Amino acid sequence: MNIRTDLAADISEQLPEDTKGSLRKTETKGDITVSTVQILSEEGERAYGKPIGTYITVEFPQLYKIADFTDLKNAVREALTTLCPKKRETLLVAGLGNTEITADAIGPHTAGHILATRHITGQFAESVGLKNLKSVSVITPGVLGRTGIEATELIKGAVDTVKPDAVLVIDALASNSVSRLFKTVQLCDSGISPGSGVKNSRKEISRKTLGLPVIAVGVPTVVDAGVLAVELTGADVSEDVEMLVTPKDSDLLCDRISEVLSSALNVFLQPEIDEKVIAGLV
Numbered sequence: 001m002n003i004r005t006d007l008a009a010d011i012s013e014q015l016p017e018d019t020k021g022s023l024r025k026t027e028t029k030g031d032i033t034v035s036t037v038q039i040l041s042e043e044g045e046r047a048y049g050k051p052i053g054t055y056i057t058v059e060f061p062q063l064y065k066i067a068d069f070t071d072l073k074n075a076v077r078e079a080l081t082t083l084c085p086k087k088r089e090t091l092l093v094a095g096l097g098n099t100e101i102t103a104d105a106i107g108p109h110t111a112g113h114i115l116a117t118r119h120i121t122g123q124f125a126e127s128v129g130l131k132n133l134k135s136v137s138v139i140t141p142g143v144l145g146r147t148g149i150e151a152t153e154l155i156k157g158a159v160d161t162v163k164p165d166a167v168l169v170i171d172a173l174a175s176n177s178v179s180r181l182f183k184t185v186q187l188c189d190s191g192i193s194p195g196s197g198v199k200n201s202r203k204e205i206s207r208k209t210l211g212l213p214v215i216a217v218g219v220p221t222v223v224d225a226g227v228l229a230v231e232l233t234g235a236d237v238s239e240d241v242e243m244l245v246t247p248k249d250s251d252l253l254c255d256r257i258s259e260v261l262s263s264a265l266n267v268f269l270q271p272e273i274d275e276k277v278i279a280g281l282v
Contacts, residue, residue, distance in 0.1 A: 004224050004244075006173035007186055008037045008055035011048050019047050031066075032075050033059045039190075051206070053190030054083060060183055063256045073264040076185055076217075080268045083189040083215050085166055090118075090135040091269060092164040094155050094205075096171040096194050098143045103221040103246040105254055106261075107170040108140045113262035115270065115282050118162065132272035137162045151194055152203035152210075159210050166213040169205055170261065174244065175220035176227055181246070182253040184220055185261070192216035217265075219257055222246045 005011065012024055012035070021044025026035040037055045039048055056079040060072050095111025097104040116138045117130075125133050141147070141154035159167065169192055175181060191206025191214040206214050225243035247253060266278045 004174050005176040006218060007057065007175050007177075007180065007184065007220060008039075008048060008050060008188070009035055009057040009059075009184070009186070010176045010180070011050070012037050015047055020044065021047065029075065030071055031061050032071050034075055034079070035059070051190045053188050055186060055188040055190070056082065058185045058187070059180070062183060063253060063260075069260050069263070072260060073267070076187070076261065076264040077268045079185075079187045080168075080215065080217075080265075083187055084168075085213050088134070088165045090162065090164045091137075092155070092158055092162050092167045093136060093138045093265070093269075094151070094158075094167060094169045095138070095140045096151055096169055096192075096205075098146070102251045102254055103244075104172050106172045106219050106221065106258055109254060109258035110170045110261045110265070111138050111140050113259065113266075113282050114138045115266050115278055117270070130273060130277075134270055134272075135162075135164075136269050137164070150203045152205050155205060156210060159212065164212065166215060167205075167210060168215050168217060168265070170217045170265075172222070173218040173220045174222050174224070176224060177220075178223050178227060178231065180220050181223060182219065182221060182250070182257055185257075186216075186218050186220075188216050189213065190216070192218065217261065219261070221250060221254070 021041035023038040024036065026033065035057045039045055039050060039052050045052060058075045058079060093111055093114050095107035097107035099105045099108045116136055117133050118135045118137045120130060120133055125131060139158050141151040144150055171192055171194055173186060191204060193204045222244040225245050228245055267275050270278055
């Protein structure tokens, strides 16, 4: 059975630690585990089935069991700092997905709580106490079936207009592990192919297609039904099962993780502005 996954961490568990063309390390900070996979060569690309780049996976307990999200937010911000270019005065954030499908709504929901600031400049920025505001633009390109336009094409148009230093794309992912659903954030600097984990791959969004750094932020929300069959019965499934499964409370989980991600992203995007001030402006 061909199990679908977007996570480098899923694939890493199936490969020897000394897999050629790659490096990996894991750190634990309290309840937060941060694992990093670096794919360094074509040999590593073949082993992982992913392009050269750095993949940082932040894993955490069930959202309902976390009273204070500070450690999780800090882990996400540290990963972004590692992956993003040092020059980031102007950034474009794109929330990918479909708001009408809960398991695919994390991108738009997160983007909807990102503080857009490109229009706040000069004396006006100073007058409202935001002198050190960095320029952030936010778009939610929707899905091809609704717009008739690939998300990559819409983002490219925004890039040509805004001319950002980098693009951050946020999307829902697929995992091959039930235990990782809504309890994992993957961040990478290799871009993303929307829908690849669910056999609906769209045009790649990466440095190759946009001409500038692309940082992808994703949360696994669905798992292949075949995985559940294996876990529940212990028997392997010989045929691909064209079905994906998401938790019954995915709507609440989607809202919660989107709030956490947007809060972490806002502080990363505006490091010189107080977090409470940002929260009051969104």
